Amino acid sequence: MRETKRFDRRQFLGALTWGIGALISAGLGIPAVAYVIGPALQRKEAQDWIRIGSTTKVELGTPTLFKARVTRRAGWIENEEELSAYVRTDNGRDFIAMSNICTHLGCRVRWVSGEQKFFCPCHNGVFDKDGNVLAGPPPRALDRFEIKVEDEQLFILGG
Amino acid sequence: MAARVSEWLDERLGWRKVWEAIFLRKVPKTNWYYTLGSAALFLAVNQIVTGILLTIYYVPTPDHAYDSVQFITGQVPAGWLIRGLHHWGASAMVILVGLHMLRVIVHGSYKYPREVTWFTGVFLLLAVIGFGFTGYLLPWDQKAFWATIVGTRIAAVTPLIGDWILRVMRGGDELSAVTLARFFGVHVWVLPAALLSLILVHLYLVIRIGISALPKRGE
Ligand code: HEM
Ligand code: FES
Numbered sequence: 001m002r003e004t005k006r007f008d009r010r011q012f013l014g015a016l017t018w019g020i021g022a023l024i025s026a027g028l029g030i031p032a033v034a035y036v037i038g039p040a041l042q043r044k045e046a047q048d049w050i051r052i053g054s055t056t057k058v059e060l061g062t063p064t065l066f067k068a069r070v071t072r073r074a075g076w077i078e079n080e081e082e083l084s085a086y087v088r089t090d091n092g093r094d095f096i097a098m099s100n101i102c103t104h105l106g107c108r109v110r111w112v113s114g115e116q117k118f119f120c121p122c123h124n125g126v127f128d129k130d131g132n133v134l135a136g137p138p139p140r141a142l143d144r145f146e147i148k149v150e151d152e153q154l155f156i157l158g159g
Numbered sequence: 160m161a162a163r164v165s166e167w168l169d170e171r172l173g174w175r176k177v178w179e180a181i182f183l184r185k186v187p188k189t190n191w192y193y194t195l196g197s198a199a200l201f202l203a204v205n206q207i208v209t210g211i212l213l214t215i216y217y218v219p220t221p222d223h224a225y226d227s228v229q230f231i232t233g234q235v236p237a238g239w240l241i242r243g244l245h246h247w248g249a250s251a252m253v254i255l256v257g258l259h260m261l262r263v264i265v266h267g268s269y270k271y272p273r274e275v276t277w278f279t280g281v282f283l284l285l286a287v288i289g290f291g292f293t294g295y296l297l298p299w300d301q302k303a304f305w306a307t308i309v310g311t312r313i314a315a316v317t318p319l320i321g322d323w324i325l326r327v328m329r330g331g332d333e334l335s336a337v338t339l340a341r342f343f344g345v346h347v348w349v350l351p352a353a354l355l356s357l358i359l360v361h362l363y364l365v366i367r368i369g370i371s372a373l374p375k376r377g378e
Contacts, residue, residue, distance in 0.1 A: 028205075028208060028209075028244075031236075031237035031240050031241065032208070032212055032237070032241070034236040034237045035212055035215075035235055035236055035237045035238060035240075035241055036212070036215060038235050038236035038237075038238075039234070039235060075216070075227070075230055075234075076223070076226035076227050076229065076230035076234075077223075077226075
């Protein structure tokens with residue numbers, strides 16, 4: 001009874017071929033996945049204190065828009081980008097800085113002093129002077145920047 | 160379970176017949192040199208996979224080509240590996256295709272009825288060389304630039320139409336953004352399409368005719 005021979009030469013070589021094929025595929029496949037998703041996993045670069053202007057420009061009680069230029073790296077390209085923040089103070093000593101990017105889908109909000117509210121032009125989102133949502137689709141208040149004052153100059157933490 | 164799925168699929172696709180024709184066909188007594196074609200095929204797959212991956216970051220314009228290649232090798236995880244495989248694979252491919260051709264010559268396998276297999280092979284060789292020539296420019300560094308200046312000048316010594324060939328290759332009188340873009344287009348679209356169609360015909364003929372037996376002394 002020669003039938004009992006379980007694993008002959010032919011089967012062995014077949015299995016070996018599949019095995020080596022699987023090894024090579026994994027050897028290329030795993031680096032390939034890392035290669036494709038790699039840049040997406042990189043954490044944002046360290047944040048830095050950015051000088052945005054003088055405290056004297058902020059009127060008491062009125063959110064004032066400040067703009068600063070920052071350089072951002074995207075892939076192999078360095079871009080000059082504008083960073084904007086609304087700064088508000090009620091007493092000239094304590095400041096808050098709010099992002100002007102709507103928390104709904106990212107349009108720029110605008111302070112309308114007649115109404116004392118922020119309005120978003122895209123889907124009628126409305127925020128109060130502290131950035132809290134009053135109406136419309138935005139899911140949360142305007143984002144805040146950390147802010148500090150040194151020698152009458154305002155700095156926000158960003159990058 | 161797996162057996163039932165493959166049974167179900169075979170009933171509809173008839174894939175087993177195809178599998179048998181490709182992998183379970185009868186072959187004459189051969190030697191290791193008969194594997195050179197398969198080795199070239201393996202490298203072709205390697206070039207296709209790593210080449211597609213490179214296009215995810217590579218940008219074929221003079222202001223981005225060099226930086227995007229540096230980004231691949233320096234910043235992207237395993238980027239050095241993917242680019243290295245493509246780079247060395249390109250040279251290995253030329254060598255293997257050359258050796259495969261030699262084996263076909265030495266065994267006299269180009270003779271009747273395999274002339275067409277040989278002809279498709281000649282065009283495969285040209286395609287592989289074309290890949291090497293167009294790919295060499297893409298990193299857009301000094302070596303790439305000057306090698307392509309030289310390569311296009313060599314083409315320009317062709318009698319009568321040489322100057323015209325040079326202008327068509329460069330897309331103008333000088334090596335420029337136009338040259339880089341057309342080399343890229345040829346490298347990732349024209350040549351892969353040609354290579355794949357040629358390989359398909361080449362392998363169809365190898366399987367249809369069956370590979371040649373080793374020639375005997377006095378034949
Ligand atoms: C991308 C390049 C090429 C690939 C992937 C390729 C692939 C193959 C494969 C897998 C075979 C089966 C038998 C063997 O490996 O020896 C083969 C046979 C053959 N190749 Fe190629 N080949 C290439 C280039 C060439 C070139 C440049 C020539 C010659 C000009 C050529 C001429 C032939 C001939 C005549 C046969 C039939 C040999 C026989 O029946 O014994 N091939 N090729
Ligand atoms: S983006 Fe501001 S409300 Fe939709």
